[in-house]
Amino acid sequence: MSKILGLTGDGAVAYAVKQCNVDVVAAYPITPQTLIVEEFSEYVHNGEVHTEFVCVESEHSAMSACVGASLTGARVFTATASQGLALMHEILYIASSLRCPIVMGVVNRTLSAPINIHCDHSDMMGSRDCGWIQIYVENAQEAYDWVLQAFRIAEDPDVLLPVTVNLDAFILSHSLEGVKVLDDAEVEKFVSTRKPVLRVDPDKPITVGALCLTDFFFETKRQHVEAMNNSPKTISRVNNEFAELTGRRYDFIETFGMDDAEAAIICLGSTAGTAKAVAKSMRSKGKKVGVIKPWVYRPFPAEQIVKAIENLKALAVLDRACSIGAPYGPLCSDTIATLYREGIKLGVFNVIYGLGGRDMTPFDIETVFNETLEVAKTGVVKEPLKFVGVRE
Amino acid sequence: MLVEVRWHGRGGQGIVTVSRLLAQAALLDGKYVQAFPEFGPERRGAPVTGYTRISDDPITIHSHIYNPSIIVIVDPTLIGQIDVTKGLVEDGTVVANTEKAPQELKESLKTEKAKVYTVNATRIALDVLGRPIYNTAMLGALVKASPLVTLESLSKVVTERFPGAVGEKNVAVIKRAYEEAKGIE
Amino acid sequence: MSEESKPGWKSIPMAGVLLEPGSAMKYKTGDWRAFRPIIDEEKCINCLLCWIYCPDGAVIREEKKVSINYEYCKGCGICANECPVKAITMVEEKR
Numbered sequence: 180m181s182k183i184l185g186l187t188g189d190g191a192v193a194y195a196v197k198q199c200n201v202d203v204v205a206a207y208p209i210t211p212q213t214l215i216v217e218e219f220s221e222y223v224h225n226g227e228v229h230t231e232f233v234c235v236e237s238e239h240s241a242m243s244a245c246v247g248a249s250l251t252g253a254r255v256f257t258a259t260a261s262q263g264l265a266l267m268h269e270i271l272y273i274a275s276s277l278r279c280p281i282v283m284g285v286v287n288r289t290l291s292a293p294i295n296i297h298c299d300h301s302d303m304m305g306s307r308d309c310g311w312i313q314i315y316v317e318n319a320q321e322a323y324d325w326v327l328q329a330f331r332i333a334e335d336p337d338v339l340l341p342v343t344v345n346l347d348a349f350i351l352s353h354s355l356e357g358v359k360v361l362d363d364a365e366v367e368k369f370v371s372t373r374k375p376v377l378r379v380d381p382d383k384p385i386t387v388g389a390l391c392l393t394d395f396f397f398e399t400k401r402q403h404v405e406a407m408n409n410s411p412k413t414i415s416r417v418n419n420e421f422a423e424l425t426g427r428r429y430d431f432i433e434t435f436g437m438d439d440a441e442a443a444i445i446c447l448g449s450t451a452g453t454a455k456a457v458a459k460s461m462r463s464k465g466k467k468v469g470v471i472k473p474w475v476y477r478p479f480p481a482e483q484i485v486k487a488i489e490n491l492k493a494l495a496v497l498d499r500a501c502s503i504g505a506p507y508g509p510l511c512s513d514t515i516a517t518l519y520r521e522g523i524k525l526g527v528f529n530v531i532y533g534l535g536g537r538d539m540t541p542f543d544i545e546t547v548f549n550e551t552l553e554v555a556k557t558g559v560v561k562e563p564l565k566f567v568g569v570r571e
Numbered sequence: 572m573l574v575e576v577r578w579h580g581r582g583g584q585g586i587v588t589v590s591r592l593l594a595q596a597a598l599l600d601g602k603y604v605q606a607f608p609e610f611g612p613e614r615r616g617a618p619v620t621g622y623t624r625i626s627d628d629p630i631t632i633h634s635h636i637y638n639p640s641i642i643v644i645v646d647p648t649l650i651g652q653i654d655v656t657k658g659l660v661e662d663g664t665v666v667a668n669t670e671k672a673p674q675e676l677k678e679s680l681k682t683e684k685a686k687v688y689t690v691n692a693t694r695i696a697l698d699v700l701g702r703p704i705y706n707t708a709m710l711g712a713l714v715k716a717s718p719l720v721t722l723e724s725l726s727k728v729v730t731e732r733f734p735g736a737v738g739e740k741n742v743a744v745i746k747r748a749y750e751e752a753k754g755i756e
Numbered sequence: 757m758s759e760e761s762k763p764g765w766k767s768i769p770m771a772g773v774l775l776e777p778g779s780a781m782k783y784k785t786g787d788w789r790a791f792r793p794i795i796d797e798e799k800c801i802n803c804l805l806c807w808i809y810c811p812d813g814a815v816i817r818e819e820k821k822v823s824i825n826y827e828y829c830k831g832c833g834i835c836a837n838e839c840p841v842k843a844i845t846m847v848e849e850k851r
Contacts, residue, residue, distance in 0.1 A: 355606040452633045
């Protein structure tokens with residue numbers, strides 16, 4: 180039996196974590212992730228969970244404590260944003276390389292300077308190559324659903340990689356929406372308990388994190404790559420089980436109108452929702468536009484994107500982060516690399532938008548769609564990289 | 572149908588709270604909702620806005636609200652200080668906490684085609700709560716102007732949010748504001 | 757071992773974990789020592805300063821005296837330097 184609760188994005192994450200029998204949470208509050216930590220610490224205070232809540236003095240310590248806890252075989256969660264994620268950076272690599280299946284809520288906020296608390300994806304994109312599985316959600320419901328699935332994916336013995344569930348600062352973190360939640364018992368059955376493959380145990384000692392030089396380091400990285408390569412099978416299996424349980428079907432990407440779309444937008448997070456609303460209205464006027472929303476960003480869903488663009492003529496890739504000095508933003512670089520590898524010729528251009536929380540309006544999105552339709556018609560990309568919503 | 576509401580008040584007056592209470596009540600009525608604050612750090616006393624979206628269909632749009640169909644002015648001192656009707660759709664609705672009659676407010680706001688409702692929420696709050704907390708009264712006036720949610724759902728979420736006597740008094744505030752609110756087309 | 761004869765990524769334990777505890781003991785780190793500490797048991801007052809100062813834990817504490825574990829002693833001479841009664845002398849290794 181599911182019920183509908185009015186929850187903010189942060190609240191939905193905290194509620195999901197409450198239901199997942201998490202053994203250890205070590206977190207440091209930072210806007211706009213604060214509500215996750217606040218609401219979860221209330222659950223701890225009220226005795227609604229058995230979780231060991233570790234108050235730490237920084238995000239660097241938070242992630243370090245999570246690594247230690249995870250190595251003992253515990254189920255571990257943390258959450259952060261922006262500068263906090265940046266401060267964790269070195270430990271992110273340690274968490275994934277030591278194959279700690281930690282789940283982390285990342286409330287995507289830009290990085291200073293100038294100081295700003297609002298949404299863009301600079302924080303996660305800055306740690307894009309840290310070897311974690313990375314999920315981006317569109318609304319509070321998806322935040323709740325993916326946190327539940329994230330524990331299953333992370334802890335699968337074929338994967339054993341940490342997972343970030345990314346939600347847009349304020350746009351999702353502080354917005355209240357209706358969220359269908361499962362009963363505690365249903366969640367317990369779905370997520371079960373973690374069954375560690377290897378763990379530190381005084382009765383059966385092993386050495387973790389020993390010096391590993393030129394003779395073996397490369398081999399451990401190759402293993403790490405393989406774990407990521409294995410993860411799609413697990414992600415699909417978990418998505419299927421979740422769909423059976425809830426009727427809500429997740430995948431590597433969500434598509435809208437892609438069956439007959441000539442022009443499409445691909446983007447991450449909440450913007451995809453606005454893009455779908457705009458596409459719906461444009462399609463009712465006969466314009467063949469579509470939307471691709473990757474839920475899973477790492478591993479990159481190349482196969483699914485290629486399939487989705489089969490009949491497409493032009494694609495606008497929307498990046499809510501700059502890769503300053505690079506030819507394109509991060510999502511666009513990945514997309515173009517995929518198209519090139521598959522020998523697909525498509526009119527593609529990159530749109531950088533929404534930095535520091537600048538609103539991506541339906542009008543802006545309609546303008547991008549119209550430009551993409553123009554590229555579809557003429558086959559000519561005039562501006563390969565453009566900025567939308569910035570004052571000249 | 573999608574309805575977009577903008578709430579005007581000052582930091583500390585419970586603008587986020589009412590924007591969410593309205594959404595929670597609509598959830599109970601089986602609607603799809605979004606409620607979000609004016610993002611960012613807030614300063615007590617500074618003009619702030621809050622937003623509520625209510626729809627019969629799932630809401631996927633996540634941009635700001637630029638053209639609300641309803642504007643609720645919780646703090647009467649904002650009228651004339653800031654452009655409270657900015658972006659209001661032509662045939663929209665304004666609900667204001669003021670001593671003025673609807674006709675008088677409508678003339679000063681220069682909103683020819685809008686419906687204008689007024690209520691003395693400050694008086695009601697002082698009478699019932701004994702304190703000048705008049706955010707919940709505006710929920711009652713809003714429902715009079717536009718039946719977005721049922722009074723039953725509103726009462727239920729308010730008593731859940733404020734357990735005990737506080738909740739009951741707020742329900743009384745909402746009902747009295749509903750009765751006293753007056754409007755013109 | 758040459759690089760080719762070592763196990764590849766498919767067969768090594770996950771994440772560079774060492775499954776056998778205490779495997780560092782297998783490396784006899786004392787075999788390249790240039791000077792060997794010799795304890796004069798007559799002079800030794802069993803104060804245990806050498807045992808405390810030895811950076812390699814190569815001084816063995818026995819009931820009424822100390823001895824040196826030459827498998828791991830690197831011959832640094834800190835014990836001889838710290839000994840208050842000059843009971844330890846560093847003698848050149850014969851190879």
